[in-house]
Amino acid sequence: MAGRLGILACGGALPVRIAEAVPEAMRLALEGVPTEVEDVEAHRIEKIGGLFDAMRAGGVTRVVFAGGLARPPLDPTQFDATMMQVAPRLMGALQGGDDALLRAVIDVFEDQGFEVIGAHEVLPDLVAKAGHLAGPEPSAQDLRDTERAFDILSALSPVDVGQGCAVAGGLCLGIETLQGTDAILRFVGETPEALRRGQTGVYVKAAKRGQDLRVDMPAVGPATIEAVSAAGLAGLVIEAGRVMVLEREATVAKAEALGVFLTARDA
C-alpha cells in the first residue's frame, strides 16, 4: 500500500480537483495562503515541525503541493526547532531562481521521510499528449516560429529562466520572466505595429529542463487563450506531457471561440 496522500493546498481550482479525486487524502494548508479547498488543516510555515508532526500522526507518507507554491511572509521570531534547522537552506535558495527554492523545499520534505509527488501523477489527464487540441491548423510560419521559440527556451534552460516565449515571423517579441504569462503577453500585445511588420506569431509554453514538475509545473487555461488572442498571436503551443491544461474543456472551447490554435508538441 502506497500510504496516505497529503495535499498541501494553495489557491485555484487544481487542489480542489485533487481533493475530490482522492477523498481519503489529508487536506493541509499554510496560514496566510488562501485555498478554495474546504476543511483544510492550516499550519504556520514558521511551525513547519508542527506540520510534519501532524502529517505523520495522520499517516501521510506522500505529499502533493497543489496550486503553485506561494511565498508567504516569514516571521523568524516564531520559528520552531525544525524550522530553525531548515531555514538557512531555504534562505540560501531564495537567492536563486524558483527552481532552486522549490528544490530546497522538496529536499526538506524528503529529509523528513515524505515522498513528494506531482499533481499530474495524481491526475494524469492534467497534461496533454502531443497533437492538435483546438482551433485552426497552424501555418507553416507558425511552425517555424514555434521551432524558434523552443530553441530560445532551450537556450535559457541552463540559467533557470523562461517558461514561455513569443515569436512572430522569426522575431522574439517576449520572454516570460518572474511576472508570468499574462504580464508578458500584455507586453507582447503592446509591440508597435512597425516592429511587428504584420506577423502574427505564437506563444510557446514549456517547462524548463531542470524544472521539478512535482512542485512547479507550468499551466495554461482559458485565461491564457484569451491573453494569447489579445496579444494578437495566432496560437498557443504547449510542451506535451509537461504543461498542465487547467479546465481543459473550457480552454478548448475558448480557443475555438476566439480562433486561436492550441497544440501540444515535444520540445
Added chain:
Amino acid sequence: MAGRLGILACGGALPVRIAEAVPEAMRLALEGVPTEVEDVEAHRIEKIGGLFDAMRAGGVTRVVFAGGLARPPLDPTQFDATMMQVAPRLMGALQGGDDALLRAVIDVFEDQGFEVIGAHEVLPDLVAKAGHLAGPEPSAQDLRDTERAFDILSALSPVDVGQGCAVAGGLCLGIETLQGTDAILRFVGETPEALRRGQTGVYVKAAKRGQDLRVDMPAVGPATIEAVSAAGLAGLVIEAGRVMVLEREATVAKAEALGVFLTARDA
C-alpha cells in the same frame, strides 16, 4: 591612404558626430529614413545599384552605417538590376534575427568591394573601458545580480536574442527583445512589489556574441539612465568596449543626479 569614408546616415546624434569628425566623408542617406545630418545625398533602397555607383564615383572605399539601420518599406516594382540580384538574400535574412539581416547587408556591401567599418572605429571614445563610470558603488548584491544577468545573456547569445537583462535579488525581471531597452525597462518597473520583494537590482546591457558591431552596436545614453531609475533599479552595467555611450557627459551627469550607478565590465 585608406580611401574616402562614406557615411550612411540614419537618425539620432551619432551620424552627426561622425560627419563632424570626418568632414571629408561622403554623406549618404536612404529615402524615407530621416537623418539629422545635413547635405546628405539620399538614395532609394530599391535603387541600391545607384547608391553603389554614386559611392564609387565619389571615391568611397569604406562605409560606416550610423544611427541604427532602419527597415524602410520596400517597393519591389522599383528594384534596379542590382537590387533584383541581392533581394533574395536580404528577404531570406529577414526571417532570422537582426544579426542575420545585418550580416546579409554587410555581405552585400562587401561583395560590391566596400569595406564596412563600425562607428566605434571612427570614434573610439564611443565605447567605455572596464571600470566605474558614475554614481554610487554597486553593492555586493548588485554584483551578484550583474553576474547572473551576464549569465542569462550569454545563454541567449547562440539564439540571437537579448541585448539586455534585468536581475534583482537573483530573480530575472526582464529580457530585452525586439521592443528595445525602454520598453523592457517599463515592463520591469511594473513588476508587482510582492514579486520583487524589496530587491533593487541591475540592468545589464551587452552585445550578443555573434553581433556585428560594425552595424549594430548596443547603445546607452541619458534616457537609458532615466529608464533604469524609473524601473527602480540601482544601476546600469554595460559591456566594456562593446556598448556605445552616447552623450557621455550628459549620461554621467544623469547618473550622478539620479543616484544610479553606471559601470562597464567585461562579459
